[in-house]
Amino acid sequence: MHGDRVMQVLHPGEHCGVAADAAVTAVPGAVLSVLTADCAPVLMWSTDPARPVVGAAHAGWRGLYDGVLERTVDAMRVLGADQIEWRLGPCISAVAYEFGHADLTTMALRFGPDVVAATADGAPALDLSAAVWSAMRATGTDQPDRRLPPCTATDAGATGSPTYFSWRARRDSGRQAGLIWIEPGDG
Numbered sequence: 001m002h003g004d005r006v007m008q009v010l011h012p013g014e015h016c017g018v019a020a021d022a023a024v025t026a027v028p029g030a031v032l033s034v035l036t037a038d039c040a041p042v043l044m045w046s047t048d049p050a051r052p053v054v055g056a057a058h059a060g061w062r063g064l065y066d067g068v069l070e071r072t073v074d075a076m077r078v079l080g081a082d083q084i085e086w087r088l089g090p091c092i093s094a095v096a097y098e099f100g101h102a103d104l105t106t107m108a109l110r111f112g113p114d115v116v117a118a119t120a121d122g123a124p125a126l127d128l129s130a131a132v133w134s135a136m137r138a139t140g141t142d143q144p145d146r147r148l149p150p151c152t153a154t155d156a157g158a159t160g161s162p163t164y165f166s167w168r169a170r171r172d173s174g175r176q177a178g179l180i181w182i183e184p185g186d187g
Contacts, residue, residue, distance in 0.1 A: 002039075004066040006057075006075045022057035022072040026079040028184040032056040033177050037167040038092035038152050040132050041178035042069060046081035047142065052182045053081035059091075061103070064131050065110055073139040084141040088149050089178045090164045094127040095120045096153035097168065107131060152176070 007015045009025035009032065023032045032054060034041045039060035046053040057063075057072045076084060094117030099107075104124050108116050111134035117127040129148055137143070153169035156162055165174040 002058075002060040002062045004063055004068040004071050006068070006071045008075060008079070021059075021063045021068050022055060022075075024053065024055040024072060024075040024079060025182070026051070026053045028052070028182045031179055031181040033179045034058045035175040035177055036089070036091065036152075037165045037172060037175050038097070038169075039063075040091035040128050040149075041089035041176065042072075042086055042132060042136070043089065043178050043180045044072065044076060044084050044086040044141070045180065046076065047083040047085055048081070051080040051082065053079045053084075054180045054182055055084075056178060056180050059128075059132055059135075061099075061107060061126060061128065061131070064128075064135055065107060067135075069132065069135040070139055073136075073141060084139075086136060086141055088129060088132050090150040090152050090155070090176055091128050091132075092153050092166065092168060093129070093148070093151035094118070094125040096151060096166075097125045097128060098123045099126040100124070111135065 005020040006022040007020045012030040034056040042057045044055040055072045111131045114130040117125040119125045152164040153166040165172040
C-alpha cells in the first residue's frame, strides 16, 4: 500500500489478503509475508527464545518516510520483543532508482545525507537501503552485518536473465515474497 499500516496477527490466516504494509505476530505457525518488486522487504525477529515475536514490513519510500519500520518495531515490542534482529531483502539499488529533487531532499531531511545518491547516468537517486538502515538504527534494533541486498533492477542470474521482479526496470507485474514465522514448539 506504500503506507505505514501494521497488522497484528492473533491466529494463523488472520488478515490474509488485507491490505497493509507490515504485520507482526507472537503466534507459532502464523506465517507473515510481504510482497515487493522494487520496495524493500524487511523481516524482523526477537532474539529471546522465551518471547518469540516476528514481523514483516514492506518499505517503499513513502512508507519509510511515514514510519512503517518504526511502527513495526513498536508493535513487536508491544507483543514482548525486547532485542530485535532484522534482514533487508532484495530491493532496488541507488544506481537504478532515479528520484526527484524535492522528494530526495525530503528523504534526506528525514534520514540523513547517506540516502542521497546518483544513478549510473548521474541523475539524482534515492539509496533505499540507506534509508532502511537509518530507520532501523533509530529504533535501537540489533544491527546485522551491513551488506547490500541484491538489486531488483540490475541483478541477473547465470543466464543473464533478470533474477528479481522490477517494476521500475522492466514494468514486471510479478513480486518477490518475503516470509517469516515462528516454528510451532519454538520458545
